[in-house]
Amino acid sequence: MSKKLLEVSDLSMRFGGLLAVNGVALQLKEKEIVSIIGPNGAGKTTVFNCLTGFYKPTNGVIRFNGEEIQGLPGHEIARKGVVRTFQHVRLFKEMTVLENLLVAQHRHINNNFFAGLLKTPSFRRAEKEALERAKFWLDTIGLTDLANRAAGNLAYGQQRRLEIVRCMCTKPTILMLDEPAAGLNPKETEDLNNLIRQLRDEFDVSVLLIEHDMKLVMDISDYIYVVNQGTPLADGKPAAVRDNPAVIKAYLGES
Ligand SMILES: Nc1ncnc2c1ncn2[C@@H]1O[C@H](COP(=O)(O)OP(=O)(O)OP(=O)(O)O)[C@@H](O)[C@H]1O
Incomplete structure (x- = not known):
């Protein structure tokens, strides 16, 4: 069961x-x-x-x-x-599609201020993983070609899908x-x-x-x-x- x-x-x-x-x-x-x-x-x-x-x-x-x-x-x-989307789309509309997925993972990347400042190997690795994860999800929802487009310029259905995979980037x-x-x-x-x-x-x-x-x-x-x-x-x-x-x-x- x-x-x-x-x-x-x-x-x-x-x-x-x-x-x-x-x-x-x-x-x-x-x-x-x-x-x-x-x-x-x-x-x-x-x-x-x-x-x-x-x-x-x-x-x-x-x-x-x-x-x-x-x-x-x-x-x-x-x-x-436990993560959620909202009734109305809440993307960062001025940011690119890719950036929206990276921001969602800031907790994983920026967990140590000095590591970020000094760009330590562990920080770089976390950054690389975040980028790979973002690319994976863009590919999954067919938005790879629009990665550098401002999120607010996507069709409404694409924005909805982007919001969902933004949640997925945090591995809920x-x-x-x-x-x-x-x-x-x-x-x-x-x-x-x-x-x-x-x-x-x-x-x-x-x-x-x-x-x-x-x-x-x-x-x-x-x-x-x-x-x-x-x-x-x-x-x-x-x-x-x-x-x-x-x-x-x-x-x-x-x-
Ligand atoms: N922060 C709040 N302060 C006061 N009343 C609220 C608040 N949030 C919701 N309500 C009220 O609680 C009731 C339930 O609202 P809710 O948004 O949860 O319904 P819903 O089932 O999600 O509706 P819909 O399908 O229209 O989105 C409504 O009468 C709403 O006005």
Whole structure:
């Protein structure tokens, strides 16, 4: 049986009078793709923000590899191997495509100020490895020819893919994607679907996905959690969730 990586129980987040997340529980096992879905404002991104240390949850336990991580600062959670993309593209748009991937690895390269200043052999080696890793990921997503282009000048779908491999440069255990298909055309969404599967199959990441594109969610997810107004509504395998009357009602009730 595959190992549980992430275990969340009774997670709540209150903003003043608003209980944005109310008793959410979820699990993610090794090499699984798990989605969180729900109508607009359901609390999905707030769950991500709690898991990645952007918010300190009001209540609940978040275990990563058995260790409680709720309330830890974001950089510590990222260092443990839990990394994310955002709902809106957050690349360094003025920097080149390649530079965006190098910056992501600064922690590995610049870990010692004097080593950097003196360009010691270990520093040079780390720099070389970072460059090789960046080139590898550019090749994987077919952006090698655009390595020296400003990231902001890439097509939107390319920017989305670049953001994902920027996370991969830090060798994550859990990759969290917040609406990665938003704004993509059907071909780009298909490419995204293949990329996520490739990352899981070849690079052993486990994926937590927030997504509104139901075709993608139903196709790619091993398991789905549905939240509505901050509260867990249903969870199960894609077919069971798709046919769940409460889920259908929550979505149809939205329009
Ligand atoms: N920092 C904050 N301060 C106050 N309220 C917030 C904050 N962040 C989120 N909220 C509120 O919490 C609720 C849940 O928002 P959240 O962004 O988590 O929903 P979502 O399910 O990700 O929505 P969408 O699908 O539209 O992105 C909303 O009512 C939102 O206005």
